[in-house]
Amino acid sequence: MIIVDRKYISLLSNRLERFTRKSDRLFNCRCPLCGDSKHNKIKTRGYLYERKGTTLYYCHNCGASMSFNKFLKTVDPLLYKEYTQETFLAKHDSNHNVDKQPDITKFSRPQFLKDSPLKELKKISQIDWRHPAKAYVDKRMLPPASHHKLFYAPKFKTWVNSFIPEKFKFDKDEPRLIIPFLDEEKNCFGFQGRAFLDVGPRYITIMLDDTKPKVFGLDAVDMTKRFYITEGPIDSLFLPNVIAMAGADLNISWIDKDYRKNAVFVYDNEPRNKDIIRRMEKVIELGYNICIWPASMIQKDINDMVLAGHSAADVHRLIDKHACEGLEAKLALMMWRKI
Numbered sequence: 151m152i153i154v155d156r157k158y159i160s161l162l163s164n165r166l167e168r169f170t171r172k173s174d175r176l177f178n179c180r181c182p183l184c185g186d187s188k189h190n191k192i193k194t195r196g197y198l199y200e201r202k203g204t205t206l207y208y209c210h211n212c213g214a215s216m217s218f219n220k221f222l223k224t225v226d227p228l229l230y231k232e233y234t235q236e237t238f239l240a241k242h243d244s245n246h247n248v249d250k251q252p253d254i255t256k257f258s259r260p261q262f263l264k265d266s267p268l269k270e271l272k273k274i275s276q277i278d279w280r281h282p283a284k285a286y287v288d289k290r291m292l293p294p295a296s297h298h299k300l301f302y303a304p305k306f307k308t309w310v311n312s313f314i315p316e317k318f319k320f321d322k323d324e325p326r327l328i329i330p331f332l333d334e335e336k337n338c339f340g341f342q343g344r345a346f347l348d349v350g351p352r353y354i355t356i357m358l359d360d361t362k363p364k365v366f367g368l369d370a371v372d373m374t375k376r377f378y379i380t381e382g383p384i385d386s387l388f389l390p391n392v393i394a395m396a397g398a399d400l401n402i403s404w405i406d407k408d409y410r411k412n413a414v415f416v417y418d419n420e421p422r423n424k425d426i427i428r429r430m431e432k433v434i435e436l437g438y439n440i441c442i443w444p445a446s447m448i449q450k451d452i453n454d455m456v457l458a459g460h461s462a463a464d465v466h467r468l469i470d471k472h473a474c475e476g477l478e479a480k481l482a483l484m485m486w487r488k489i
């Protein structure tokens with residue numbers, strides 16, 4: 151943690167309720183952004199901590215996640231002004247060679263992996279073929295070309311706690327397959343951890359930036375063309391130009407209005423699942439294209455279809471063939487549903 155940050159944390163500390171210093175690099179307080187618990191005055195779920203030389207703020211109550219910079223600006227704008235002057239001077243002093251001045255006409259591009267927790271993990275494409283994680287991915291027949299998008303966390307909870315302090319309290323840790331959510335600039339803003347065994351929660355979703363949608367594939371999708379929206383990230387790996395919803399909530403307000411006509415929703419083939427039927431009805435109501443699986447298809451999702459011997463290309467063709475909207479979609483849904 152740079153000394154200037156520590157100084158300003160201490161200057162700020164009398165404005166933070168129940169502020170405590172846990173270590174040189176970890177500070178705890180009531181979250182001034184959400185007010186923490188309204189009922190319990192002693193809850194302290196805000197943390198200032200160091201991550202690779204920078205100071206970050208995280209609240210376990212409201213999920214606020216930001217740089218110390220932004221936190222200070224929000225909580226104490228006046229102190230923030232002093233801070234920016236002091237950090238500017240500090241940089242200036244250590245860098246008085248004019249040639250070394252940063253080029254401020256260029257924005258610094260965010261750098262994928264470099265600042266993200268993912269860089270501590272191995273990609274599935276990088277691990278040995280005999281490794282159980284690789285065996286799992288092979289057994290599910292996930293396309294080899296997608297293995298570089300997936301990561302392996304041998305100790306999932308320990309790994310998460312290393313950048314979100316005290317996220318998990320646990321006795322036993324477990325390995326998980328990590329499915330990262332990347333934005334258009336390849337910044338990781340969240341991820342899903344998929345259990346290898348079907349005990350306990352199969353998926354754990356963690357958002358690093360709550361302002362972003364819980365969506366996988368934003369880094370590669372081109373919404374100016376036909377694109378697909380699947381229910382889960384794993385199924386999306388079999389389709390081109392695709393995103394996947396990582397939560398059940400159908401919040402699609404972030405899709406640009408001009409591109410909504412290009413979307414094709416692909417729900418699981420579960421004609422007895424009330425929940426899915428309700429979501430499909432809503433999508434049709436909103437005027438989107440949707441795939442209504444033909445009765446001949448018996449597998450419940452794309453991964454199962456591939457495991458049953460359909461090629462990914464065949465499934466893709468089938469989706470296009472059975473994509474419809476409006477009245478046609480309503481009728482097809484009526485024929486397809488079994489409840």
Ligand SMILES: [Zn+2]
Nearest residue numbers: 181184209212
């Ligand atoms: Zn909060």
